[in-house]
Amino acid sequence: MNDDSFTVTPWDVTGPVDYAKLIKKFGTEPITPELLERIEKHTGPLHHMLRRGIFYTHRDMNWLLDEYEKGNKFYLYTGRGPSGSIHLGHVVTWEFVKWLQEAFDTTLLFQITDDEKFLFNHKFKTTKETYDLAIENILDIIAMGFDHNKTKIMIDTDNAKTLYNAALPIAKKITFSTVKSSFGFTNSNNLGEIFYTSIQAVPAIIESVWQKKNVPCLIPHAIDQDPHFRVSRDVLPKLGYYKPASIQNSFFPGLTGEDGKMSSSKADTAIYLTDTPKQVKKKINKYAFSGGQATLEEHRKLGGNPDIDISYQWLRQFFEPNDDKLKKIEDDYRSGALLSGELKAYLIEKVNAYLKTHQERKEKARDQLDKFLISD
Ligand code: TRP
Numbered sequence: 094m095n096d097d098s099f100t101v102t103p104w105d106v107t108g109p110v111d112y113a114k115l116i117k118k119f120g121t122e123p124i125t126p127e128l129l130e131r132i133e134k135h136t137g138p139l140h141h142m143l144r145r146g147i148f149y150t151h152r153d154m155n156w157l158l159d160e161y162e163k164g165n166k167f168y169l170y171t172g173r174g175p176s177g178s179i180h181l182g183h184v185v186t187w188e189f190v191k192w193l194q195e196a197f198d199t200t201l202l203f204q205i206t207d208d209e210k211f212l213f214n215h216k217f218k219t220t221k222e223t224y225d226l227a228i229e230n231i232l233d234i235i236a237m238g239f240d241h242n243k244t245k246i247m248i249d250t251d252n253a254k255t256l257y258n259a260a261l262p263i264a265k266k267i268t269f270s271t272v273k274s275s276f277g278f279t280n281s282n283n284l285g286e287i288f289y290t291s292i293q294a295v296p297a298i299i300e301s302v303w304q305k306k307n308v309p310c311l312i313p314h315a316i317d318q319d320p321h322f323r324v325s326r327d328v329l330p331k332l333g334y335y336k337p338a339s340i341q342n343s344f345f346p347g348l349t350g351e352d353g354k355m356s357s358s359k360a361d362t363a364i365y366l367t368d369t370p371k372q373v374k375k376k377i378n379k380y381a382f383s384g385g386q387a388t389l390e391e392h393r394k395l396g397g398n399p400d401i402d403i404s405y406q407w408l409r410q411f412f413e414p415n416d417d418k419l420k421k422i423e424d425d426y427r428s429g430a431l432l433s434g435e436l437k438a439y440l441i442e443k444v445n446a447y448l449k450t451h452q453e454r455k456e457k458a459r460d461q462l463d464k465f466l467i468s469d
Pocket of ligand 1: 103170171172173174175204206209293312313314315318
């Protein structure tokens, strides 16, 4: 989607994103207090990303819950395009997926789109590069603690037979002109790019194919992927399947807060799951955009602005799930009692604690690969 000030497509997010505008442009539904209440009836206390509106929009959640209440359980589908190392922006969505999976006791299918990244990204010369990244990324996904009894991972090039067979009828119903208008493609896009969306649609119906009956599907994803699923939702009912429901989050900002989204193309403003405590400390202290005042005296007198402060935003979105603690941080920062450096120190501690656990688990992840991967 193009706008004067920002762009959001599955391959490009730039500028300050206006999330209210995106809802209108994409045509998704806001998550209302009524919907939250309905979810809470099934899950118990809501995840902080729902309470705080990080996951803020959806398609067909009420339908999905209607089915769930009738005993027609859904499965979860999400994915990862392996274009580089995993950073905090990615795990935000997946931590929520894990919560959903546990709260609704569902299975989860994780699609790793090495084909997509090979086709769309000029930096990759061979499919081995994207395949190797797929495996590396999967180790991070496993290290997040998903239950292998309920979680399956498919790598597109390894599961080509399943995917291609199921993608064919989907591709047959999507015209070139739909792809052009949905993704902004032109005559210079390559053939693989044009076909690709049909591959991303498959996991939304694959349980129905396998079980030979329609199974509802919920896709949690960052809002930039919506154009794919808008196309899927048009096509799948024509083939006799349900439309997949979706629940979508806003982006996790990079340290400088300049762009809407943490991005690997700006390594200094992203924190990777492999970063050391020292690197984390250095990056946050040096780059995290501060809503504090220029001098100590001014800060004590005027207070800081948490709304634009990246350290505060990271705590709100991810690292401080406790509402009371977050409120105290916000109040103290606004009043000037809490300094920028102190806020950063608190965040650094939280980030490093998260990464420590993750890195320990990742060392054991390779032995678990076979339990997660689906073979064709
Ligand atoms: N296209 C996504 C990416 O570039 C990967 C992906 C595939 C995905 N299927 C998905 C993401 C479903 C979210 C939900 O990262």
